[in-house]
Amino acid sequence: MEREAGSCPVGGGSLEGVGMTGEEPLERSPLVPDSKRYWCYRCKAHNEFDHLTWRTYRANSDDTYEKMSCVRCQSSMFNPARTKPVMVGLLGLTLVALIVGIVLGGDFVAPSLLFAAFSGLIGFMMLYYMNLWWSWSRRQRSKSAEQLEQEGRQYIVLIEKEQK
Numbered sequence: 001m002e003r004e005a006g007s008c009p010v011g012g013g014s015l016e017g018v019g020m021t022g023e024e025p026l027e028r029s030p031l032v033p034d035s036k037r038y039w040c041y042r043c044k045a046h047n048e049f050d051h052l053t054w055r056t057y058r059a060n061s062d063d064t065y066e067k068m069s070c071v072r073c074q075s076s077m078f079n080p081a082r083t084k085p086v087m088v089g090l091l092g093l094t095l096v097a098l099i100v101g102i103v104l105g106g107d108f109v110a111p112s113l114l115f116a117a118f119s120g121l122i123g124f125m126m127l128y129y130m131n132l133w134w135s136w137s138r139r140q141r142s143k144s145a146e147q148l149e150q151e152g153r154q155y156i157v158l159i160e161k162e163q164k
């Protein structure tokens with residue numbers, strides 16, 4: 001068994017100098033759609049956000065609320081990848097509640113309709129925001145990588161100016 005000293009090609013130190021050109025690509029451009037990142041529907045961008053949480057102090061309640069507040073416009077941001085299944089679930093429940101109300105009839109109509117109204121309202125609200133997201137991400141994806149890169153840089157400069 002022989003080991004030559006100093007010849008290891010993957011050892012530390014060999015990566016020095018990478019990314020020192022000053023024109024390194026944006027790693028996380030706010031304008032490149034990524035459904036796993038929080039998105040601001042007003043700014044139409046993956047902005048930075050403040051994670052706000054608060055608790056309700058009602059009896060028997062242990063609910064915590066949270067809000068991803070866009071640093072630029074304070075709008076509530078949402079995560080498309082996480083919102084979608086919730087939206088689908090709510091719209092599904094709405095449909096089931098409607099069907100149950102229609103099939104069972106009688107005393108079941110009022111509560112089923114009430115339930116359907118609630119879940120439907122929230123579901124369609126989510127659908128509205130998801131739609132904004134889908135149309136934006138479709139538009140962004142039709143752009144070239146260079147264009148997105150350039151817009152991302154301009155956007156970051158814009159935000160930095162605003163924050164001064």
Ligand SMILES: [Zn+2]
Nearest residue numbers: 040043070073
């Ligand atoms: Zn915003």
